[in-house]
Each structure stands twice: as C-alpha cells, then as structure tokens.
Amino acid sequence: MGPRADIKVAESPWGPDDQLGALNHLSPEGSAAILARVDGTRSYDLSIDYFVGMPSFQAAGDPSYxxxxxxxxxxxxxxxxxxxxxxxxxxxxxxxxxxxMYTHTGTHIDSLSHFGVDGHIYNGFSAEDNLGSRGWTKGGAEVIPPIITRGVLLDVAKSRGVDCLPDSYAITVEDCKKVLEDAGITLQPGDVAMVRTGRMGFWPDGSKVLGNPPGLSLEAAKWLTSQSISAIAADQECVEVGPSQHEDNWLPGHCHFLAEAGVPMIELVNLEELSRDDVVEFCLIAAPIRLRGASGAPLRPIALPLRDN
Incomplete structure (x- = not known):
C-alpha cells in the first residue's frame, strides 16, 4: 500500500446550495455549439444491455439484476x-x-452523494442532516441534468498498443497527455473525458470484466479534474485503478472525483466501437433516470461523430 491520499470534501465554488459540482461547466451555449457540429448520419450507443445473470456487484453484497x-x-x-x-x-x-437492481448495475452514473469523506459529501452536506431513510436530500441522481457536451475518448489501451491494459495498471498523467497530444486535442471546460482500458472487450464475461481493474491513478484523476471536465467515464466498473494504491483510502478516485472535485462518474461504458472507428471527439448526449435521492442511476450515453471542418 502506498502513500496517503489525504482527500477532503470541497466547498463548491458555485455557492453553499450547489448540488451540481462540475456539471456547472455545462451551458446552453456549449451544447448548441457541439450540436451544430454533429454528423447526424451515425451514432454510437455506449451503453450495455441489462439481462438476468449479467456481471454486477453481488460480491459486495448488492443484489443482482x-x-x-x-x-x-x-x-x-x-x-x-x-x-x-x-x-x-x-x-x-x-x-x-x-x-x-442495484442502482450501480450496468452503464450508470454516480451522483455526488455516492461517496464522501468523514460523513460529508461534496459541498459539505452531512449525512446527519441530509440522509433520510429513503435516500439523500442533496446530491441525488434526480438533480443531474441532461448532459449534452463534447466527449473526448482517451484510448489508453490503443495508445499503449494493447487490446486491454493489464490488471491493476495505473493510468498515469503522462498516459493521458500522450493520448491527447497524439490526437491533437486539448480538453476544454465542460468536456466529458472517456477513458478506454479495453475491459469492455470482454463483456459479458464477468470473470474478465470485473476485478483488479486497470484505471486512473489518483494523480491522473486529479490532473483530469484540473482541466474543468464536467464528468469522467470509463469502460470498467470504477474508473480508478484497483486495488487502491493509498493506505488511507480504499477508493481514493471516487472520493476525489465525487467529494473533492464534484465530478460525476460514468462507469461500464462501451467504448469499443468508438475505438474501432477512431472516433476521438464527438457530441455526447446522456441523461440518467431521475431517481430521487439515489446515489446513482442507469444511463444511456449516445455519441454522435462530428462533421469534418
């Protein structure tokens, strides 16, 4: 086990009542601008279908679908x-x-109430004051707006010349920068960064999709949130590398993204077709089921390629 993560709950720069966090980077103007560039002849469904027996988190005590x-x-x-x-x-x-079903089954988004630190979630909302018997009164899935923004594929597996990153490979800041530099793309405020490890290529074999995931190191997670992304996504179950590299936190990436940076997490996204077709930049349209007070909800992200300039 490595050094301490030392993650703290952050106060929102958008005020004491804010429940959106980094989703505040979304704007009608940004949505209109990316929609104006769409090539409407193609679309990519980035979700997976739900079926009895699908891989999920029974090992953690959660119900199967x-x-x-x-x-x-x-x-x-x-x-x-x-x-x-x-x-x-x-x-x-x-x-x-x-x-x-467990609300974190299949392709889904984690709301800001999913993980906190020392009894508090993003913007200082406490479990004592804001968690009832049927869910959170702050930061639940119902406050997440429709996400219409630029999506950027960080195909780390392809960049490293493999179909899938090795188990527990910790994606570095350098890995992320190389993918973007090779594509000639810079992350912009409001973007959704979508990280491909290659794990979804094994779906629905749960023995290969889940467990000891390659994913973002805490350093890479912090670098990505410093770029003012609105959300983070990955093709595995927790976005971050597992097991934890930090002695004081068993899911430091979750605590950083959700409680410290206010960045919702989108998990188990199918990025295989985008990778196959070398679609790196696209219009992303996604919206969760508005489950009031829930820590997460199913999501169906759609990627629309952009026209050549």
Whole structure:
C-alpha cells in the first residue's frame, strides 16, 4: 500500500446550495455549439444491455439484476384482475414486468452523494442532516441534468498498443497527455473525458470484466479534474485503478472525483466501437433516470461523430 491520499470534501465554488459540482461547466451555449457540429448520419450507443445473470456487484453484497413478469397474456386470463373477462383478456394480450437492481448495475452514473469523506459529501452536506431513510436530500441522481457536451475518448489501451491494459495498471498523467497530444486535442471546460482500458472487450464475461481493474491513478484523476471536465467515464466498473494504491483510502478516485472535485462518474461504458472507428471527439448526449435521492442511476450515453471542418 502506498502513500496517503489525504482527500477532503470541497466547498463548491458555485455557492453553499450547489448540488451540481462540475456539471456547472455545462451551458446552453456549449451544447448548441457541439450540436451544430454533429454528423447526424451515425451514432454510437455506449451503453450495455441489462439481462438476468449479467456481471454486477453481488460480491459486495448488492443484489443482482432481476426481471420478473407481473402480467402475462395467459395469466391475465386466469387472474382477471381488470374485470375484462375471459374473452376480453384472450383478445388483448397484456404483458408487464418488474425490475429489481442495484442502482450501480450496468452503464450508470454516480451522483455526488455516492461517496464522501468523514460523513460529508461534496459541498459539505452531512449525512446527519441530509440522509433520510429513503435516500439523500442533496446530491441525488434526480438533480443531474441532461448532459449534452463534447466527449473526448482517451484510448489508453490503443495508445499503449494493447487490446486491454493489464490488471491493476495505473493510468498515469503522462498516459493521458500522450493520448491527447497524439490526437491533437486539448480538453476544454465542460468536456466529458472517456477513458478506454479495453475491459469492455470482454463483456459479458464477468470473470474478465470485473476485478483488479486497470484505471486512473489518483494523480491522473486529479490532473483530469484540473482541466474543468464536467464528468469522467470509463469502460470498467470504477474508473480508478484497483486495488487502491493509498493506505488511507480504499477508493481514493471516487472520493476525489465525487467529494473533492464534484465530478460525476460514468462507469461500464462501451467504448469499443468508438475505438474501432477512431472516433476521438464527438457530441455526447446522456441523461440518467431521475431517481430521487439515489446515489446513482442507469444511463444511456449516445455519441454522435462530428462533421469534418
């Protein structure tokens, strides 16, 4: 185990009531500017589909994804709960389902309430005053606005000439800078940096997708947030390298991004097609389900390539 991370909860520069953190870097003008550059003939779905048996965090005690039928065509005939009678229910085939899942399953975004330090989340909101029995009253998934901004692919795996980075490889500041320099791109305020390790190439093999992830070192995480990005994303389960390299914190990247920098984290994003087609810069459109008070929510990010200038 390495040195201490010494991460502290930050006060928001946008005021004591702020719950958006780095998402304040988004603006209508920025959204309009990137949308004006879109090549509408192609799109990339960066999400993964949900299915029973999919890799998730059961090992941490969280429930696996489950889908149950609450109504089926034949069952509706037997139940007749709607009172339509046998003939009516045989004529109208009714199906309905129930989903049960951990909010951090599959492609999802971590809200700022997900991780804190010493009982407080970003902007000093305390668990004592702001955490009820059914979720946080501050920093929940419902306050995350639609994200319409420039996405930038940091394809670290391709830059290092491998299909997938080795287990527990700690991505450095130099790795990030090299990818950007080779692409001729500079991160701008409001961008979403999307880091490719290559892990999603193994999906849905949970034995290869989850555990001992290659990911951002704390130094690289701090460098990226210093560029005024609005959110961070990666194609593995925690964005940061695992296990932790710091003796005082078992997920220092989470604590830095969420509690110290106010930067939401997007995890388990499928970046394989963007990498295959060498799409480095794009318009990103993404919005979570507005689960009030939740520490995270499913997300379906869409990447739209940009027209040649």
């Amino acid at each position: 489950q889908l149950f039928m609450s109504h089926t065509p034949s069952g509706t005939v037997v139940d007749n709960m709607n009172g339509a009678g046998e003939a009516g229910n045989r004529h109208v085939c009714y199906s309905g389902d129930v989903v049960f």
